[in-house]
Amino acid sequence: MTLTRRSLLATSGAAILSTTLPRRGWTETRLSLSNGAEIVTLSDGNLTLPADFIFGPMPKDELATILAGFEMDPSAPLTPPCNITLLRQGDSLALFDAGSGSGFQSSVGALPDALAAAGIDPYDITHVIFTHGHPDHLWGALDDFDEPLFANATHMMGQVEFDYWMDDATVESIGAERASFAVGARRRLELLADDMVLFADGEAVLPGVTAQLTPGHTPGHMAFVIGEGADAVMVLGDAIGNGHIAFARPDWTSGSDQDPALAAATRAALFAQIMAADMTVIGFHLQGGGIGRVTRGDDGFTFQPAI
Ligand SMILES: [Zn+2]
Structure with missing residues (x-):
């Protein structure tokens, strides 16, 4: 294993320690904070999505021009990576989202292998904190026997998000394309509900980790700010859902968001906040392990992965 250390944050004491291990389809990226906390992203694999799932509502000509800059074909299937964030802080070992498990797509569900390769026992996870209830974030919380995979963990979800997926009306209102999401979320949340800790916008889910309501992708989607000042890192979940169009044209509505305008x-608002605070970001579907910096371009923004 080759480790390379580089300082990505010229104005802070944070240092990026990155490694990519190209075996078994998983990757691992690390970020060490000056307060001693360590963040690792682990790959759950890659989704496979029809291009229109994201690009459907977008202007085709300009879309093609922007995607050409990423060497992407606007009509080809999308294969976004899925990055699970692991925060080791004090006595806690917290996961942000749980991956897809074995019941969604065959190209995802690699988190247990990634944890094993990193030497982490699922029983050692103390918290599983969900950004939202979509399959690639929630379904991996249960094993093939419908038991919690992270059996000793406290599971946590935003109250608004939890209530949305538990509502009988959601499966009717969410649309045919996502009806299976609603059924799947409800079933899993019912199994986790007795031990689920619900939280609100602005609450600390762990010491120094603040939930931030970021609705639109789902009604109760939460991002999380870890640390503060120049050391701050934002776990974006799917609030900025890809490293290409969502950065280049954040004002364009995306087919992957349940309320595209919101x-x-x-x-x-997130880009304004990230730039003002000079934050490092971690995106669930961003390239290069998902950890990186944001720079402003002529029209929109660019994601600069740490690796
Ligand atoms: Zn999502």
Whole structure:
């Protein structure tokens, strides 16, 4: 294993320690904070999505021009990575989202292998903190026997998000394309509900880790700010859901967001906040392990992965 250390944050004491291990389809990226906390992203694999799932509502000509800069074909299937964030802080070992498990797509569900390769026993996870209830974030919380995979962990979800997926009306209102999401979320949340800790916008889910309501992708989507000042890192979940169009044209509505206009407004506010605070970000579907910096371009923004 080759480790390379580089300082990504010229104005802070934070240092990035990155490694990519190209075996078994998983990757691992690390970020060490000056307060001693350590963040690792682990790959759950890659989703496979039809291009229109994201690009459907977008202007085709300009879309093609922007995607060409990423060497992407606008009609080809999308294969976004899925990055699970692991925070080791004091006595806690917290996961942000749990991956897809074995019941969603065959190209995801690699988190247990990634944990094993990193020498982490699922029983050692103390908290599983969900950004939202979509399959690639929630379904991996249960094993193939419908038992919690992270059996000793406290599971946590935003109250608004939990209530949305537990509502009988959601499966009817969410649309045919996502009806299976609603059924799957409800079933899993019912199994986790007795031990689920619900939280609100602005609450600390762990010491120094603050939940931030970022609605639009789902009604109760939560991002999380870890640390503060120049050391701050934002776990974005799917609030900025890809490293190409969501950065280059954050104002464009995306087919992957349940309330596209609200999600675009949330993205605009997040970019303003990230730039003002000079934050490092971690995106669930961003490239290069998901940890990186944001730079401003002529029109929109660019994601600069740490690796
Ligand atoms: Zn999602």
